[in-house]
Amino acid sequence: MTNPYAHIIEPLDPQKPDHKFFNLKKLKDPRYDQLPFSIRVLLESAVRNCDGFLVKKEDVEKVLNWKVTQSQTVEVPFRPARVILQDFTGVPAVVDFAAMRDAVKKLQGDPEKINPVCPADLVIDHSIQVDFNRKFKLRSFGAGVGGIEAEAVMLGQPISMVLPEVIGYKLQGTPNKYITSTDIVLTVTKHLRQVGVVGKFVEFFGPGVAQLSIADRATIANMCPEFGATAAFFPVDQISIHYLKQTAQGFKGFQVAPERHDVQVSFQFNGAEYSLSHGSVVIAAITSCTNTSNPSVMLGAGLLAQRAVKAGLSVKPYIKTSLSPGSGVVTYYLKESGVMDFLSQLGFEVVGYGCMTCIGNSGPLPESVVEAITQGDLVAAGVLSGNRNFEGRVHPNTRANYLASPPLVIAYAIAGTMRIDFEKEPLAVNSQGKEVFLRDIWPTREEIQAVERQFVIPAMFKEVYEKVEKVNERWNSLKAPSDKLYTWDPNSTYIKSPPFFDGLTRELQTPNSITDAYVLLNLGDSVTTDHISPAGNIARNSAAARYLTSRGLTPREFNSYGSRRGNDAVMARGTFANIRLFNKFINKQAPSTIYLPTEETMDVFDAAEKYQQAGHPLLILSGKEYGSGSSRDWAAKGPFLLGIKAVLAESYERIHRSNLVGMGIIPLEYLPGDSAESLGLTGRERYTVIIPPQITPRMTVDIKLDTGKTFQAKMRFDTDVELTYFHHGGILNYMIRKMSQN
Template sequence: KSSSIAVSTHMPFVCRFDVVGYGCMTCIGNSGPLPDAVVEAITQGDLVAVGVLSGNRNFEGRVHPNTRANYLASPPLVIAYAIAGTVRIDFEKEPLGRNAENKPIFLKDVWPTRDEIQAVERQFVIPEMFKEVYEKIERVNESWNSLNAPSDQLYSWNPKSTYIKSPPFFDLLTMELQPPNSIVDAYILLNLGDSVTTDHISPAGNIARNSPAARYLTNRGLTPREFNSYGSRRGNDDVMARGTFANIRLFNKFLNKQAPQTIHFPSNETIDIFDAAERYQQAGHPLIVLAGKEYGSGSSRDWAAKGPFLLGIKAVLAESYERIHRSNLVGMGVIPLQYLPGENADILGLSGRERYTINIPKELTPSMQVQIKLDTGKTFQAVMRFDTDVELTYFQNGGILNYMIRKMSLQS
């Protein structure tokens, strides 16, 4: 993955550039903060601020939470849009700006020729620079080389670490397989629409100061400048569970607006999604997510399945799934349910405020239909998207992690 972004600062006849993110820095959303005045203007004016980047992660809010729209472009075009200061420009008809003589300068006037680019490559991109770097890689960083590495065969967990902690995935694991249970009287945690991405489900960008993850880190003595990003803390399940569905651009139909919040129906309170899920789990209530088409689209991310599992989500009911994300849900023991052709929440009259009971048969077959019954008395059928016998095996084991532990234990 390679990413870059250029930021311009406009002054009379001057345009400055700084490289503020490269490699995974921009891709993961660590390009740095916008000036407070800019964030305030965007928020107060409800502006659609735009980022232009030469990467492959242009989800809304990914580069920065306040850049609602992000477009992919070649590195020269990133610079061109930054000079223009807007994406609403026709480069063929509108100039990038004017020179000291007030002459309009178009993109074609400054676009490098192939010969110019190759001349720069021949001068600066030479084999010796790569050879020099890799020859020194094992000895050049004294700080890295001086680190003490334990020789223990098992990792020694540091209970004070906010980056890496022992995950709870195996806390209730037994060697004996447990028969699948039906989902009884489940609440709907979220009512989502089409094209919900893995970035909406498990954002990798910065941790908002008013989020459950921020509260968790603050309680452990960290300051906002030390929060870092969800991507950097993906070894801590407490942070990642709190970051699940924490994208500020998540649109929840229960609220009819973009916000990482939902309605906790027993209390009728609008609260952060993690806090609602925690209340449901403490009361012993299973959870389901309603969604539209292409649920889980975008980049593959294991935490987009692990996070919902930790929130107590037992199933997702969607019109269709992105292929890899559906497989990841299966791998965590979360049931991917799919409406029958021609049906969806609107056609079936589902508000999401009902309670759902899903009858899981003891004998399962790939792509079988199951009955869903609401507390209103309404019933309908949905497809369990376990597409192969192998996926059924994973589900019956409570997920692929449990399956592998059991398999390894039997082999040892």
């Protein structure tokens, strides 16, 4: 059918009649003017994509009636106009698409239907690792596009979302002259965490918004996973238009006994003796596009470095320093402004462009440093200008990781410790014996803005981005095969056909109850996707290492989990392989669990494999905020391959819950007031989850234990569309069956 709102289409510019848009004001609906700006974006999408099938007039009405529907758990479809992905989700998507083509072919469908129907952009920023060798080198690995929901979107499937509440966040006043953008961002993040905005939109308004550059706003919006919102929205203003033109605290919680606070461990590095203590900085990274695409904080870091060098300050050589900008433009303006040399003198040399340390690709620390940390059981620290500092993510040997602005990253690197009061204590004593304080070298906002106005100019963006598609001859020379089906290389340890679609038939299978399931892991609160599916180095004693060794690889060739996301054999073995995973079964941090039938302690993968061989389904018990952190498809795919049928938690991170649904894993949620502790669950029970023939969104189900106890939990299928995916065994199965139809 034709779009029922075609009558409100008009030219964007009368002089250019081919550029058209849907003028929502022509709806002449008084409810439109009452909508938050962020909800108007959803409305425009619904109106533009209204086809009477995937998006209906009733959906448009639901959005228009947002003031009522926001509190009614009303579901609407949303069709993104473009998919933007980073490379860690990209390789799995390319592999999935190849495997989906095979599956469609087996069901007598046309495999060429598995092809993106909307624009998809890939940013290669997660596949670079920092290597330590006095000066740093880089390694680049795989590339691609993907993500479980993103794959369906690229194939034309709208996202089903519940119309959210919108929280207004008013900004007013002007920043103190010594405050950086990162300080503002982290303060806003802390405040929103306290308020509680999970699953909501946050819309910023007020006179203070004008004080934030587009880079500042992007930095705040990029912290959405940290405060749990679905979106952080800044309505378009003159600063937005100008940008478009320009671009054509201590150790609490670490359980360190007071008598051990001042432990010192000496070690040798490059022939000199140094010492480490609790809080010693061993990694200092200006990393991640969150901050390094923001000219004000990057130039601020450069100016601070310049003044530090001139004041005779330096960074201890064992501290792993790195600079990985989010864009080549950053390097351009740092050089043009004359501060790059000073950054290099402090060890902050450009090691590549991308997330690196923030994603866990910090690379190895010097062996003598690791030995000192281990010997003293030290809480060593990493400080980074990224947006993720979850436990075990940055580096396995840095138990304390702090987010800071780029200038503060340099300051802490110079100080060599996080245990410093910058107001009262000097950063260091220079070679002349003079104490140098942070205030002596800290640039003001006015000084930074003056340099920014002089050196960050539109021509830089134009020159750098014009080269993007031409500069890499090796990439441009790659030949893409024209075959409809991918030819899998059985010798590859990077790309392997995944078993997700083995045995898939056209006919739906009726979901069965989960009977007598064992608990694979008994976890607590705030289990992150890094705990579930780590991205960093592959430990030499891990199940993944044993697999790679069996394929003839040496430890130097193991690479990282992130680089091997196209190989399900590696990723399944890497699931729950984070050394900081705390499992109540063994009462300590380790990537291990107890195989309950024999009470043996073993790697999580090995235990899961034994359960599967014996035909036992598996569950995971967890506390609050299960799956928090970065969205990671393998944090759902990995548990699926381990045989996990359901997760029982007190609450979920929004995107991870959706990913579990996408893989056919049931997200069960304790009823309000219930928890493993209140119900007396130890995890050693056998669990039977009763799945009724007719399932409705968010319905309550019975769970029976082999002890005779019965309790109830909520099945977190939040929409009818999610239930459809579950009946198909996951969203990718649904898409395969859909694409196989004539």
